[in-house]
Amino acid sequence: MARYVMAINTAACLNCKACILACQQRNEVPVGYSRNWVRETNDSAAVLGQNFQPGACMHCDNPPCVAACPTHATYKSKDGSVVIDEDRCIGCGGCIEACPYDARFKNPDTGTADKCDYCRNATPGQVPACVQVCPVHCRIFGDADNPDDPVARALSGGSTYHVRPVGYDTRPTLTYLSPTPENWPQKKEIPPLLAAIGPAASIVKTVGGLALAGVIGVFIKQKLFPSGDASAHGKGEPHD
Structure with missing residues (x-):
């Protein structure tokens, strides 16, 4: 069984946002919503004075969204990705509130939770759209347990970084290959009614x-x- 991981080199990102548009198109994401993003932060050392941090669902090994789901519609798949079963999702929003990365939203068309799933439903077996269209190849995706896979070589080639909420180890698998702001997410408390x-x-x-x-x-x-x-x-x- 493959263990899928996405690695991102933020130093190479041009902030062209092709990854966002490609994801929206392939996965038919409703207008005004997005499954991924490029965060912009001020960085005096950067050429353009800003640091660009592409991201999406972190596909955590300790995902708070899974614990928050009352119907087990959200679960950690054997291939390493965090998945939503739309047939079991009741649209309560618990997982959305629990995600410290704000990587989820309620799809207005389906009434269910939505997020990055590595394009597994839109194009099974293919590389995610955001990886395919990146002009500078700052996103890398593949089987981290296969030493010949590009993502496995990237992960073993140097320092790696992960974005974790303050005071809570989500154990994210989405990995950054260059230094990037790591303290922006915050652990969330689920509202009592949702809990x-x-x-x-x-x-x-x-x-x-x-x-x-x-x-x-x-x-x-x-x-x-x-x-x-x-x-x-x-x-x-x-x-x-």
Whole structure:
């Protein structure tokens, strides 16, 4: 099983935003929304006076969005990516509130959570659109466990950097190959009403299971002892 990772060299980024447009087009992202970004921060040492930091979902190994999802629609896949099952998503927004990177949004067309999925649904088996269109190849994607893969060579070629929220180790897998601001995300507290959805869903699931068991019990009883069968009610004197 491959372990997919994206590596980004911020020093090479030109801020052309081709990655953003390509992602929006391939994944049919609604107008006004984006699955990825290029952060701009002042940097007197940079040629243009700014540092450009491309990014997207960090596909964390300890993702708070997974813990926040009451229906397990968001999960950590075996290939290393964090994925959303649209069929199970109820659009509660818990995962959106929990993500310290603001990498998620509620899709107004589907009513479900949306984010970068390495274009796995739009074009399965292909390199993500943002990687394909980058004119300076600052984004690299592939199997980090395959030593011959470009991303594995990039990760082993020098220093690596990760963006972590202050006070919380999300263990992001999206890796930067050059120094980049690391303290911009903040750990979030999920609003009480959203936090209560998870336990409520568990209770509903349990009650639903008991109700289903009751229905099955009635069905079995009717099969074994149909209504009006004397064996089911005891033998008695015939009625007039």
